[in-house]
Amino acid sequence: METLTKYEESLMRIFWKLNKALVRDVLNELPEPKPPYTTLASNIKLLEKKGYLDHRTYGNIHEYFPTITQTEYRKTSFNELLEDYFEGSVENVLSFMVKEKGLSEKDMEELQKLIDNMGNSSQP
Template sequence: MSAHESAPLTPAQRDLMEIVWAEGEVTVSEVRDLLEAKRNLARNTVLTMMVRLEERGWLQHRTQGRTFVYSAARPKTVSLGMRVSQMVDRLFAGSPEDLVTALIEYRGLTAAETRRIRSMIEQAEAKQKQSGQRRKNQS
């Protein structure tokens, strides 16, 4: 993946992708109509944005008659992950531990949030362990 493809979404691109993620499949005209509440964009501007997002791997399309119907090629979690990674790098000097410390000390966690996070950590550890075993067995 090139730097251009992996670059985070701009605010305008994010607004557009939020519509695609929410709707599932959309046409350029549908996106323009739904964006109109936030931004007054010409149809050609929306089309250009969508073509560029497709080039970068965020969107894909199928043809229905003479119309392109777009859908997300990447899940929303990819965008969120990129933004969180950027935030950790920028605000916490690349330290996930400092991010978690700030979250716990300044916001706090409910018991339910703590359980879910603990479960997520356990699942990530199990996944890492399985991945390490596979690599060891392939050697």
């Protein structure tokens, strides 16, 4: 699937929240200043072309719905981020988080507990 812009991601968050929506439903969810209806409709069509949305037609009205879950998108996006910026290394991600984001000692202890629990749950 093609990469989404930040704006397209914001539209997808609305679709994930609503599960299905008409263009006007999405427009109602957007903050001010709202884009023109036709501009929003074009962006939604682009999301459909990229494979993130599909629609059902009722007369001349299209009801759009996501074709990918937010969890699936998050997983794909994170894996791309991991490959593109951290050479596929989880260690590099954690190192970045500790150095650049200032993880506290408590945060690191929680991460260690999570790692330990995941290791224990995978054993027979």
